[in-house]
Amino acid sequence: MPFSEILAVSGIKAVITAPGTLTTDLGGNQFKVVLADDFSAGYKPYHWGNGFNSGLYGNGAFRWSTSDIKVAQGELQLSETRQANGSWTAGGFNSFHAGLTITYGTVEFDARVESAQGTMAAILMWPQSNVWPRDGEIDILETPKKMAMHTVHWAGARNEDVYSPQFSGIATDQWHHYKMTWLPTLITIEVDGATVAKWSNPQIIPHTAMGFGAMGYVANSSEAWIGGAPDHTTPSKVTTHIDNVVMAQWIGTGPVVNPIPPVAQAPVVVSDSVPPAVAAPPPPPSPDLRPVYRFFDQDTTGEHFYTTDAQEKAVIMGSLPSYVYEGAQWAVPVQSAKTVDVHRFLDTVSRTHHFTTDRQEVDYIRKALPAFHYEGVAFQAYAETATSAGLITLQRFFHPATGNHHFALPDEAVAIQQGWVGPGWLYEGPGFTVHAVSHDMVL
DSSP, X not given: OOXXXXXXXXXXXXXXXXXXXXXXXXXXXXXXXXXXXOSTTOOOHHHHOSOOOOSBOTTSSOEEOGGGEEEETTEEEEEEEEOTTSOEEEOEXXXXXXXXXXXXXXXXXXXXXXXXXXXXXXXEEEETTOOTTTTOEEEEEEOXXXXXXXXXXXXXXXXXXXXXXXXXXXXXXXXXXXXXXXXTTEEEEEETTXXXXXXXXXXXXXXXXXXXXXXXXXXXXXXXXXXXXXXXXXXXXXXXXEEEEEEEEEOOOSOOOOOSOOOOOOOOOOOTTSOOOOOOOOOOOOTTEEEEEEEEETTTTOOEEEEOOHHHHHHHHHHOTTEEEEEXXXXXXXXXXXXXXXXXXXXXTTTEEEEEOOHHHHHHHHHHOTTEEEEEEEEEEXXXXXXXXXXXXXXXXXXXXXXXXXXXXHHHHHHHHTTTTOSOOEEEEEEEEEEOOOTTSOO
């Protein structure tokens, strides 16, 4: 049921805030409502413009059709439909077609996405300029392979699409209340009041006017990241249900801070070849934990680089523009009898780094690979697989074509194995165990 009905059952009445209303969050950020629609009066073109009706989609699998957009039972219903001749149509709309956009702000809505082979929904912010990927994209919710994916897109050095997906593990075929908060230095996505995704690098955050909208999507047979084309199990109509939309413009009279706790480690489903981490809340803040700062070299090497050194972090951010800062992804302990050293090497040929806890691997590299310069112990970790609350075992992957290694969090391991970050990655087993990052750590 829509969130308003859920609240009604609990004795709380949901109220759709009227346009012009001012609100202030716990961080002092102020917002002004520019659009509010509970779909009690049908589809309003002055909110959403005309539905998409521009012919065959680029993947060749479906056509846009305004017949796949309707308001019924007090909600907006957006569908993918199999036609009598076997072809597919889908609906789509966006508020920027009605001239309603925000540049930073919040969007809240209720949604339920029906799941089926070969179909997906995207509920998103799209640039008013329609110039993509230069002006970015914020996918508040996409549902490939029936999973809940939240993604920010931006343009790389060659104007290619670069993106950062995060997965929340929620059941998207149930009603949930979603909220996106978009600030100049932070994007957060909440589901039912809990933060499930966060990006804090201003270089990847869109900074142009965007409208809120949604679209159905039908995959072709080559789109493995969605699961391929519809088959005999796919119903002839698959529907996304949306209700209670409120979009507000940030008016910036308060400090730009994050008043919301960080992303909790969401449960995810991984293949049998990658053991899942313990699904548990992060431990309380501890002076014995150090955040590990992560960078992604999007232009040169394609590697992920890790450091606990705040000065090294500052140097990289100030002098290496190709290194995109991805925040503190996990934390590590100080040295003790329970920890192991994580050693760091620089490959002087490829200019990539290699991290390992294996002493035999360290000795082999130092003796047999003269191009690898030993840079010492990078930080501490645990050798054992995570078995207690707040610990995460990172999974190690290797890409033979690039020589890059990557230590993946559970949701990233899913993305790598499913091919969503490109082909060629080989799973090398558990890497080492670390702590979930706490909100008291500087990100």
